[in-house]
Amino acid sequence: MPVAYSAVGFEVCHIDRPDDPRVEAYVSIRERDLVGREGRFIAEGETVLAVLLRQKLHAVESVFVLDKRLPHIAHLLQDVPATVPLYVASREVMDAVAGFPIHRGVLAVGRRREQGEAAAFLAALPERALVVGFVGLANHDNVGGIFRNAAAFGADAVLLDDTSCDPLYRKAIRVSVGGALCVPFFREASAHALVDLLTDAGFSVLALSPRGMDTLSALEPPRRAALLLGTEGPGLPDDVLARCRTVSIPMHGTFDSLNVATTSGIALHHLVSR
Amino acid sequence: MPVAYSAVGFEVCHIDRPDDPRVEAYVSIRERDLVGREGRFIAEGETVLAVLLRQKLHAVESVFVLDKRLPHIAHLLQDVPATVPLYVASREVMDAVAGFPIHRGVLAVGRRREQGEAAAFLAALPERALVVGFVGLANHDNVGGIFRNAAAFGADAVLLDDTSCDPLYRKAIRVSVGGALCVPFFREASAHALVDLLTDAGFSVLALSPRGMDTLSALEPPRRAALLLGTEGPGLPDDVLARCRTVSIPMHGTFDSLNVATTSGIALHHLVSR
Structure with a gap:
């Protein structure tokens, strides 16, 4: 259940275990790139997240941020629509989910929208x-x-x-x-x-x-x-x-x-x- | 001592052991980049070797090639001056010298010439x-x-x-x-x-x-x-x-x-x- 994160002024979902099903789309990112992503894609880093939130071509499914980075990118996260879950975890949990160290601590999952013919x-x-x-x-x-x-x-x-x-x-x-x-x-x-x-x-x-x-x-x-x-x-x-x-x-x-x-x-x- | 390599028609020096002092400049290439190279540099791959042999700004000190690649790049190696030693080794020896797998099997050491004021x-x-x-x-x-x-x-x-x-x-x-x-x-x-x-x-x-x-x-x-x-x-x-x-x-x-x-x-x- 989302809880208000007082320091930044919007709701976040804390992820405490790497096997939490809510962050399944972030599991073993590297391998997933190779075996197929079912129309999903991973956006990494602050700059790319800013573009993802601004563009209208594709859908944003969720955002996943390192707890320590949260205050620093609060200006960006205010643009995350209320319907998009914002997951937060410790360094240990986030790296265990992704399968390698996420240095910049900012990930998001989007879903491709087909552009027609x-x-x-x-x-x-x-x-x-x-x-x-x-x-x-x-x-x-x-x-x-x-x-x-x-x-x-x-x-x-x-x-x-x-x-x-x-x-x-x-x-x-x-x-x-x-x-x-x-x-x-x-x-x-x-x-x-x-x-x-x-x-x-x-x-x-x-x-x-x-x-x-x-x-x-x-x-x-x-x-x-x-x-x-x-x-x-x-x-x-x-x-x-x-x-x-x-x-x-x-x-x-x-x-x-x-x-x-x-x-x-x-x-x-x-x-x-x- | 260089020996004629009959298949390619020019002289090569076979390197049989990773600790052969003649290939000392190729030892642990990655670390050497970090700790200083005393005016030397490493050229990798066939395309860069071709440029190195063509340019006149810097000196070529030696060339080090995987034995299996030798026949395939013979056209290039004919441009190596007779004064520049051409070392040849097996995959096992070459990788042990360099400290990581040299996929393309072509290395050279050059020495920078200062260009003056x-x-x-x-x-x-x-x-x-x-x-x-x-x-x-x-x-x-x-x-x-x-x-x-x-x-x-x-x-x-x-x-x-x-x-x-x-x-x-x-x-x-x-x-x-x-x-x-x-x-x-x-x-x-x-x-x-x-x-x-x-x-x-x-x-x-x-x-x-x-x-x-x-x-x-x-x-x-x-x-x-x-x-x-x-x-x-x-x-x-x-x-x-x-x-x-x-x-x-x-x-x-x-x-x-x-x-x-x-x-x-x-x-x-x-x-x-x-």
Whole structure:
């Protein structure tokens, strides 16, 4: 039963044992990421919790905070809706639940809301719109980094193929600083299905590639622009490139290497600031 | 004594015991990063080794390769100068030397060459030049990421203050994909000393800040441009900003957050492509 926590002025539920069923969604977080999360995701840390509470795309199920951190993040917790339970535990209990030390002492569980059909979503976007697509991106740091940039530059949506990793994986959310919770995303069956969708919705698909025909800095941004990114090594497949307008970022001498998240930041900045 | 390795056509030294003094520089790599490396650094992986062998700033002291990888990277090893020993060991011996599993089986030790005085170096740069400066960057991922971008966009030098981390830390080199080995860098006593040096050498110091007066996309790049970066949270100190031309990258709505390495990529791209 929730009790008033006088120091912060709102109700909390004290968790005294790691096997308390109310915090079942926080048990062995690391393993859970691997075996499936049934539409749930874990938000970690104060900054990401602030984004989670502000965004409207996904649902917040509960918040779980280290007792000692409670007074320090009271300003944030006041934004937790009254219907969302706020669990509090000691360091010992919290770490035993999560399965490893939660240094920052701030966790939350959210539940993904499906965003409907990508085709309908794209069709309903304004005449001037910006989408990011990615193909074969299995690295959580890169996917998180791209979502951080997509959120910072106001992309309307992300489309990803079936071989890219889940943007709501814990580490991807953390690296995105919550950006993965702010940008609607849709998963399509293949890179070609993704290009079909974008083309049908009137998007000009700009595929970034070291072999690209156009130079990014000289590109006049199309009104409906979709930026397509592949993995750092092999890049986008040739048959996908053949269907897109290919764009390159010229580099210096023999050092021909940019991180794919950095590349997305450079390209998004160009597209929104011209 | 080196023996010819018939399968690859050049001489190698087989290491049969982890305590062989010839591989002493590879012992307990992780701990050594923390306690000081006496001007040496560790390059890991095939891509970084290729950069190390190509660059001319620093010296290569030795190369240490897993026996099974030898045939696969023979094309690379042919570029190892005859004066540089090439050590080869089994998985068991290599891991015992390094103190942890070297998955990719490719290591090298280099020795930093000092680049002389920063003032003289800056003065000798051509009339059109580009320098990156950073203040308080203690995160190896970010420092590595910035060096990767500095190398990709042909920056002439990096200046760092005394609170920033060593670019030749193992992880920074790895994240930079070798960029940290290609761009000359100089460490100065403080952020102000750094701004003094740049100003004296005729550089326009562009400090990136969310509160910057100029917008990056509208900025006409100065002929001698120095890009100054601070940490993601607090940013550059006010008294440093007051001495610079401040530049911002406008972002969308309330999501005001770009990674500092991504920011460097966006700004460098703008400076070299206008």
